[in-house]
Amino acid sequence: MNGPHDMGGMHAYGAINPEPEATEPLFHEPWERKALALTLACGALGQWSIDEARSVRESLDPALYTSSSYYQKWFEALTRQMVDKGLVTAEELETATVSQVPDAGAYRVLRADAVDKVYAQGGPTSMAIDNAALFKVGDTVRARNMNPVGHTRIPRYVRGHPGEVVLWHGGHVFADDSAVGVRRGEHLYTVKFMARDLWGEAAPAADSVMVDLWEPYLEAL
């Protein structure tokens, strides 16, 4: 969706003002630790994919999205997902009182002694797919001019622009489908876009932007 998260190429947000690496705290508020940990532990319940989680975050009200810290965005989205999946109710959140106790045995509850193993293992998204790759490294392609209303990972700033395939990653879980609960693979490529094609003649001639794009986002040129 053309949401507030798709901000590549905007000017309006001003200076970065990064904190110095040596003195920057990893967490800026104590609650951020728990927001991170709850997001991961609830994700481990297996009720949604990372793409579904991203989809909920980018569907937050634009004013809330742009005014929230990143952990706030995570927490707002997490709360919605837990309600959507029926794991907590709005009333429980309102009253801070449990009214329904689910059968926890039916869920993949992450235990303390499994944390390191689970996160050291991760969850690869590469997958074998039957169809041959349409493109190969060196091919010229165009990012399609497409505006899906659901979750997608083709940023607006590359749509309609030509690029060159510089890496082929094989089949990977296709984010657009994964966001609606369908785990299906498509060929994934890294495509190089010249800065001048994206931003015009003022951009330095040799500069470029590389973007990972699945095959359905691309057409031959």
Next chain:
Amino acid sequence: MAHDHHGDDMTAPPSDMALRVQALESLLVEKGLVDPRALDVIVDRYENRVGPRNGAHVVARAWTDPAYLERLRADATAAIAELDYTGRQGEHMVVVENDAKVHNLVVCTLCSCYPWPVLGLPPAWYKSSPYRSRAVIDPRGVLAEFGTELNDDVEVKVWDSTSEVRFLVLPERPAGTEGWTEEQLIPLVSRNSMIGVEKARPASEASA
């Protein structure tokens, strides 16, 4: 919202957030959906055990071991796993190399994708709207904000992390470090140099 009846007259967002997070945690623990000790282990893992020193180890190894560098180029995920850095948000690694003529910079314009096993959790600025919006359209301006000035003849390559592939910048080895060991080089490899917003620290900044 849950903060209405807690008798806390601090209504600024931080305290509101603290109360809401606490409330959700309490509900989920009581329901048996979250193991509170697991939350502590998650925080400890990413606050104290998985961080940019891992990536610095990879970089220093690549600077000192040509065979390792070749393996890193051929299959970064496997080469990084040799050093035991694996897992979530680093399942599919690609290493991009800086030199005198090419400068690579990594961003995630759509969210906050970042190579956790080698760099830990991203800094707040990496997830901020100014960085995410400007890194692709004005990378040289972004670099200047980090004090990184590049000559006009240096090619800037920005990598937007839109899939589950994660990018690690291999910064250029600082001049004057010939013959240094991996252990001597690690402190020169800043986190920011592995995102690509800065260069590695000069030899003169090595702690004695």
